[in-house]
Amino acid sequence: MRAVFITATDTGVGKTFISYNLVYALKERGIRVGYLKPVETGVEDLPEDGSLLASLTGQPLEEVVPVTYKLPVAPYAGLLEEGRDFSLEKLKEHYLRLLERYEFLVVEGAGGIAVPVKKGYNYADLAREWNLKTLLVARAGLGTINHTFLSVYYMRSRNIEPIAIIMNGFEGKDVSERTNPQIVEELTNLKVVKVPRVKGLLLPAEYRNLLAELVGF
Ligand SMILES: Nc1ncnc2c1ncn2[C@@H]1O[C@H](COP(=O)(O)OP(=O)(O)OP(=O)(O)O)[C@@H](O)[C@H]1O
Numbered sequence: 001m002r003a004v005f006i007t008a009t010d011t012g013v014g015k016t017f018i019s020y021n022l023v024y025a026l027k028e029r030g031i032r033v034g035y036l037k038p039v040e041t042g043v044e045d046l047p048e049d050g051s052l053l054a055s056l057t058g059q060p061l062e063e064v065v066p067v068t069y070k071l072p073v074a075p076y077a078g079l080l081e082e083g084r085d086f087s088l089e090k091l092k093e094h095y096l097r098l099l100e101r102y103e104f105l106v107v108e109g110a111g112g113i114a115v116p117v118k119k120g121y122n123y124a125d126l127a128r129e130w131n132l133k134t135l136l137v138a139r140a141g142l143g144t145i146n147h148t149f150l151s152v153y154y155m156r157s158r159n160i161e162p163i164a165i166i167m168n169g170f171e172g173k174d175v176s177e178r179t180n181p182q183i184v185e186e187l188t189n190l191k192v193v194k195v196p197r198v199k200g201l202l203l204p205a206e207y208r209n210l211l212a213e214l215v216g217f
């Protein structure tokens, strides 16, 4: 595996948080790791996800986030509203260049797997075309069974088999959180990795190790 696609069941679920900790873990292992957020939206001034990860990898911002839109919406919605078109071919060329430049690449989507990047092209198309293995980040609490099941069902319908599901923000404080990992594992036959809610950005080393292991390190 040379690259991984980080998708989620929804926006705000923890793709950037998991990307940050995965990049951190790989750097700790001495791996030259790059990050790419092909399109970031909600960018008034600096791209939030891109800036955070660029500060960790040392990459220039233009390399990390090649396309931005101001409105905090799906990329295709940003394109419809703001009218600045971009080329999917150029975006893929950019990805392939980064793939050559780094030992490992972490690619973050926007929102979930069915979110449109452009007309007739969503993140499942991107993951397929870019030949990316995929990690699915899910919420830990109430509502996650349905979101996660549907995401996996759709991914499989597009011939994308997730490496694993990361249940993020786990506190284990209610019945739903305590039972969700088992139920989701049974419903999807996928490995569910529980990741706790922490203060700040960095997970404890044992969880960083788990993330690195999921991508083969
Ligand atoms: N396990 C966690 N512990 C503590 N804070 C977390 C955890 N996971 C996510 N967060 C915080 O929750 C917020 C949303 O997470 P994040 O930005 O990673 O979501 P996202 O899926 O990348 O969203 P987007 O679709 O906008 O890219 C962030 O402030 C992040 O730092």
Ligand SMILES: [Mg+2]
Pocket: 015, 016, 017, 049, 108
């Ligand atoms: Mg993000």
